[in-house]
Amino acid sequence: MRSSAGIYRTVLAPVLLGLVALALWQLLVVAFDIKAFIVPGPIAIGTEFGANLSTVLQGALVTGGNALVGLVIGGVTGILFAIIAALVRVIDELSAAVVAAIAVVPIVALAPVLYTMFGAAAETGRQLVAAIAVFIPVYINTLRGLRQVRPVHRDLMRVYAASAWQTTRTVTVPGALPFIFTGLRIASSLAVISALIAEYFGGPIGGLGKSITSAASGSNYSLAWAYVLGAIIVGLVFYCVTLAIEKIATRHYSPNT
Structure with a gap:
């Protein structure tokens, strides 16, 4: 009973809510005769998505590939x-200002500069845009997690005469895994968004x-909305894969296990 309720809350309820939202969307488009240049209906978008599936998949591979490279590097x-x-x-104190500066760099200004440096025909600029967007949330969340280690654990490692690196590897990093993956989950969506936006500026x-x-x-x-749907699916795939890796990593590498 408990597992069935959990499946309903995590799977069926969101799917039902999504279907209801799509039905209302289509109803409003038809009832108010909303023009396609404002927003097309889900049926029209789905029709175009199916008719151009191969093109959407090809574009998803290009954008997803750039986002994946950026996610790994960042x-x-x-x-x-x-x-x-x-x-x-x-280093922590000196890097604070640099990280803050990187965090406010607009993608719309950065992408053309990188295209000039590496060439608009290469994917390097788009990958670096995604990497920069990923770096900030991962760095901030990881650093916060590394600072959350309980003092008793650090004291225990000192008793064992462990070096700073041994403490980091065996206690600090495993304890920070939830924070690290929180940053990666946020970054997985940002990588797709950044790679997508970077493509607007040439290439x-x-x-x-x-x-x-x-x-x-x-x-x-x-x-156009069919391609947007493809981008949404790519973002969801990135998020779900990151979430699955988080579940496996936190289960096997928790410091309490």
Whole structure:
């Protein structure tokens, strides 16, 4: 009974709510004769999505690939810098201003600069945009988690004459896993959004961002929304995979196990 209730709350209830929302959306579009350039109905979007599935999948692979590279680079860099900052207080204090500056850099200004540096035909600029967007939440959440270790655990490691790195590897990092994955879950969505936005500013045609602008400029708004649906699915896949990895990691590497 308890497992059935859990399945209902986590799976069936959100699906039912989504179906109701889509039905209301379609009803409002038909009832008020809302034009497609304002917002098309779910049926029109679904029709275009199915008719252009191969193109959507191709764009999803390009955008998702850039987002994945950015997520890996930004995530690994954020975790490593957070560990270094937690071990060396001077670096923590000196890097605070730099991290704050990076956090407020607008993607719309950064993407053209990176295209000039690496070339608009290369995917490097889009991947770096995603990596920068990922770095901030991962770094901040990881550093916060590394500071949450109980003093008794640190004292125990000192009794065992453990080095700072041994303490970090065996106690601090495992204890910070929930914070690390919170940052990664936030960053997984940001990676997709950043890669998508970066595609608006030039580069080879093929990504979802470029496909959205091309369809919208041709007044094919239902197709543009079909590409938006593809981007939403990519973001959900990134989030769900990150959540699944978090469940496995926290179950096997908890400091209490």
